[in-house]
Amino acid sequence: MVNAIEWKDGKVIMLDQSRLPVEVIFIECTDYNIVAEGIKKLWIRGAPAIGIAAAMGIALGAQDITAKNFKEFIAGLDQIFNTLLSTRPTAVNIKWAVERVKKLLKANKDESVSRLKELLIEEAQKIHKEDIEVNKAIGKWGAQFIKDGDTVLTHCNAGSLATGGYGTATAPIFVAIEQGKKIQVIADETRPVLQGARLTAWELMEAGVPVTLITDNSAGALMKKGRINLAIVGTDRTVKNGDVANKIGTYSVSVLCKEHKIPFYVAAPLSSIDFSIPTGDKIPIEERNAEEVTHIFGTCRIAPENVKVINMAFDVTPAKNITAIITEKGAFKPKDIRKLIKKDVNLDEYRIKIGE
Amino acid sequence: MVNAIEWKDGKVIMLDQSRLPVEVIFIECTDYNIVAEGIKKLWIRGAPAIGIAAAMGIALGAQDITAKNFKEFIAGLDQIFNTLLSTRPTAVNIKWAVERVKKLLKANKDESVSRLKELLIEEAQKIHKEDIEVNKAIGKWGAQFIKDGDTVLTHCNAGSLATGGYGTATAPIFVAIEQGKKIQVIADETRPVLQGARLTAWELMEAGVPVTLITDNSAGALMKKGRINLAIVGTDRTVKNGDVANKIGTYSVSVLCKEHKIPFYVAAPLSSIDFSIPTGDKIPIEERNAEEVTHIFGTCRIAPENVKVINMAFDVTPAKNITAIITEKGAFKPKDIRKLIKKDVNLDEYRIKIGE
Numbered sequence: 001m002v003n004a005i006e007w008k009d010g011k012v013i014m015l016d017q018s019r020l021p022v023e024v025i026f027i028e029c030t031d032y033n034i035v036a037e038g039i040k041k042l043w044i045r046g047a048p049a050i051g052i053a054a055a056m057g058i059a060l061g062a063q064d065i066t067a068k069n070f071k072e073f074i075a076g077l078d079q080i081f082n083t084l085l086s087t088r089p090t091a092v093n094i095k096w097a098v099e100r101v102k103k104l105l106k107a108n109k110d111e112s113v114s115r116l117k118e119l120l121i122e123e124a125q126k127i128h129k130e131d132i133e134v135n136k137a138i139g140k141w142g143a144q145f146i147k148d149g150d151t152v153l154t155h156c157n158a159g160s161l162a163t164g165g166y167g168t169a170t171a172p173i174f175v176a177i178e179q180g181k182k183i184q185v186i187a188d189e190t191r192p193v194l195q196g197a198r199l200t201a202w203e204l205m206e207a208g209v210p211v212t213l214i215t216d217n218s219a220g221a222l223m224k225k226g227r228i229n230l231a232i233v234g235t236d237r238t239v240k241n242g243d244v245a246n247k248i249g250t251y252s253v254s255v256l257c258k259e260h261k262i263p264f265y266v267a268a269p270l271s272s273i274d275f276s277i278p279t280g281d282k283i284p285i286e287e288r289n290a291e292e293v294t295h296i297f298g299t300c301r302i303a304p305e306n307v308k309v310i311n312m313a314f315d316v317t318p319a320k321n322i323t324a325i326i327t328e329k330g331a332f333k334p335k336d337i338r339k340l341i342k343k344d345v346n347l348d349e350y351r352i353k354i355g356e
Numbered sequence: 357m358v359n360a361i362e363w364k365d366g367k368v369i370m371l372d373q374s375r376l377p378v379e380v381i382f383i384e385c386t387d388y389n390i391v392a393e394g395i396k397k398l399w400i401r402g403a404p405a406i407g408i409a410a411a412m413g414i415a416l417g418a419q420d421i422t423a424k425n426f427k428e429f430i431a432g433l434d435q436i437f438n439t440l441l442s443t444r445p446t447a448v449n450i451k452w453a454v455e456r457v458k459k460l461l462k463a464n465k466d467e468s469v470s471r472l473k474e475l476l477i478e479e480a481q482k483i484h485k486e487d488i489e490v491n492k493a494i495g496k497w498g499a500q501f502i503k504d505g506d507t508v509l510t511h512c513n514a515g516s517l518a519t520g521g522y523g524t525a526t527a528p529i530f531v532a533i534e535q536g537k538k539i540q541v542i543a544d545e546t547r548p549v550l551q552g553a554r555l556t557a558w559e560l561m562e563a564g565v566p567v568t569l570i571t572d573n574s575a576g577a578l579m580k581k582g583r584i585n586l587a588i589v590g591t592d593r594t595v596k597n598g599d600v601a602n603k604i605g606t607y608s609v610s611v612l613c614k615e616h617k618i619p620f621y622v623a624a625p626l627s628s629i630d631f632s633i634p635t636g637d638k639i640p641i642e643e644r645n646a647e648e649v650t651h652i653f654g655t656c657r658i659a660p661e662n663v664k665v666i667n668m669a670f671d672v673t674p675a676k677n678i679t680a681i682i683t684e685k686g687a688f689k690p691k692d693i694r695k696l697i698k699k700d701v702n703l704d705e706y707r708i709k710i711g712e
Contacts, residue, residue: 021660186666189649189659191547191571197650197659205660212664215547215649217572217605221671224607249573251580252612259611293545293571294553300656303545303553304377304561308568310542315577 001174001207004049004161005056007125010063012056016043017161021202032061032080039094040087046162047236047272048131051093054084055124058101062120070109073116077105093271097127131164134269135171137328142172142232142267143179144354145324145331150176150229151184153219156247157199158234158267160207168267169234170200172326173209185211186228188219190247192292192311216249223260231257232265232326238273242319242334243280248312254321263323268337270327275341280316288313324352357530357563360405360517361412363481366419368412372399373517377558388417388436395450396443402518403592403628404487407449410440411480414457418476426465429472433461449627453483487520490625491527493684498528498588498623499535500710501680501687506532506585507540509575512603513555514590514623516563524623525590526556528682529565541567542584544575546603548648548667572605579616587613588621588682594629598675598690599636604668610677619679624693626683631697636672644669680708 006013012029018041019025027043029035035057038044044053058080065076081098088094104123108116146152158169166174176183185204190196197213204211214222222228231253237245244250244266257264277283290309295301303309319334329340330351339345362369368385374397375381383399385391391413394400400409414436421432437454444450460479464472502508514525522530532539541560546552553569560567570578578584587609593601600606600622613620633639646665651657659665675690685696686707695701 022657188573189547191545191573194658197663201663202660205663210664212666213649213659214666215572215604217544217547217608218666218668218671220608220611221604221668222666224671248571248577252573252576252608255576255612255615256608259615293569296652296656296658300652301378302550302652303569304558307553307557307561308566310568310570310574310578312574312577315574315580 001160001165002203003165004044004046005053005128005164007056007059007121007128012053012060014038014044014053015161017045017199018042020198029060032057033083035060036083036087039084039091046157047091047093048163048269049161050088050091051097052124052128052131052164054094054097055101055127057084058097059120059124062117067113069113070116073113074105100127128164132166134328135163135166135168136175138168138267138269138326139166139171139175141328141331142265142326143175145230145263145265146172146176146181146183147229148181149183150181151186151227153186153188153228153231153253154200155188155196155231155233155250155253156190157195157203159200159203161199161203162234167234168269169232170204171267172232172265174207177209183210185209186219186222187211187213188216188249188253189213190249191216195247219253220256223256223262228262230263230265232267235266235268235272236314237277237283238266238268238325238337239277239280239283240275240338241279242322242325242337243283244268244317244319244322244325245280245283245285245314246317248315251315251317254317258321264321265324265326265331266317266322267326270329270340273327273337273340275338280318283316285315286313287311357516357521358559359521360400360402361409361484361520363412363415363477363484368409368416370394370400370409371517373401373555374398376554385416388413389439391416392439392443395440395447402513403447403449404519404625405517406444406447407453408480408484408487408520410450410453411457411483413440414453415476415480418473423469425469426472429469430461456483484520488522490684491519491522491524492531494524494623494625494682495522495527495531497684497687498621498682499531501586501619501621502528502532502537502539503585504537505539506537507542507583509542509544509584509587509609510556511544511552511587511589511606511609512546513551513559515556515559517555517559518590523590524625525588526560527623528588528621530563533565539566541565542575542578543567543569544572544605544609545569546605547572551603575609576612579612579618584618586619586621588623591622591624591628592670593633593639594622594624594681594693595633595636595639596631596694597635598678598681598693599639600624600673600675600678600681601636601639601641601670602673604671607671607673610673614677620677621680621682621687622673622678623682626685626696629683629693629696631694636674639672641671642669643667
């Protein structure tokens, strides 16, 4: 499995995903500013991976701070926090990482500066490890839905490249393979930004998973021919009633699955579920610039000049089209994910379990 | 409306569609070999347009034949026939044009060579005119389904560029506009070869029709938002039971239309209906090379080297997903198109008519 990011020998090693799949270049970050640049320039993307990168950037920057005491050390960190927070203002995981680090420091304010520096490295590694564990748990709960011999369709990239490892939508695939199941993956190329072609196909090939690339508009015909057994996608934001926002095209995949009676699963770490939003129609959908559609990689023009374009980055799949939402706490019917925030609930009553 | 091909001042003027939309170049063909090159190199494509090009190529080549009598003239034409027939061996319309010309010559074998040369020009122009009339008739029968204010989704290019003019799927759009209806078109970009982005969006903009380009995987989300009122597509081959083969992705559009209760129409000139094939599952589906998917315009690589690809050029939409098939003889329920070959049938009993 490819590592999108790694703490190694006091440095942050980051795969430059913006060049994939044409070039495979790992950047050795010896300075937190390089980590910040990587977040800004999309060398690294995917909410969990960005959170890990931010924590590692903080740990890296902290090592170079000359401080005699806690107060000076905190003052030195401020610049690092601000630099990282300004890279992608809407990426909640950077903020989350900064808050987590601040809390840790507060709880350890009596430690020496050198110990604090160590603690920041440990915390970054812990955040990385925790993310992998969350994904492995998603993988475990999800793998039960994949039978030996199945072909799994996925859309966009919710793979190890978007996380600390294992991915979310790909975790059940990796775990199923670890369980000895022989499976195939079909990756939608995912226009306009082609994350499926550039990232998912690449990382699955690197991991030795049999993967076949298709254009987004081939999925329906393949389902009709019985060549797809289930679909698993990731999510950018899932809301309280089980509606799921994800990359544009996800909704169409869900409708096609429904038509062909193919199960449609969403892999959603708890961190991606926003229980404060009641229904999917309340999720703001970002419309992005026309050039993503009219030009490939910003250079290769495929459409007339000045053509009008609708470029919705995401769509919302209603809960009724979703067979199960797979979290690290179990797989649930979409209507049951609200149980995850209820107190005194025996989740086992709501978990979907196959073959027990 | 753009002319893909035209007979003008003794020459064939052909738009080089292979360079669209980046360059708009009309080729002045003064030699039938240039016409043949144009067919071969996809300067011109679309079954009706290729038939017209072949007839015009024959007429053009015929003018340069030095022959004293009918026999010498026919001998001279043979080379032209063979050159044109070898350009795209599976294009039935070239064969059709050659047969039609041969029949005409046979019926006029007592005419002078100079008169025969004139007749060939007249025949080419007649073929061109007949095609436009077929399309206008499709337009007339189809326009009744488009209401003032509607937004029409189309897939691939079955526009004037693929025909002598008006197109097939676009004819109802052009006629509706001639009737004074204010309408919008949404064009699927149509991966992998992007005929929607490169050709449909371009020709509709040229014709002053309001058109918006989307990625193929946006259609479902737009339907869910109520932004598409109907879909009209063309067809490569329609069979006796009303099943329709068309560009990959057409089937998915039909399923999405069904889910959203949006009418789904197919514009099918009689020449594209193959009554010898009973059902859609008997239509051979061409699988094309992986490079169409992995490289844009053969140069811009978007996927890992050696990735496995499924690239089905077409899919089959079952009759049950189709609201009506629009031919030059009327619009019919898919199950009723077989009436078109029955003798002593009053087609009016089967024609779908709205608002009469």
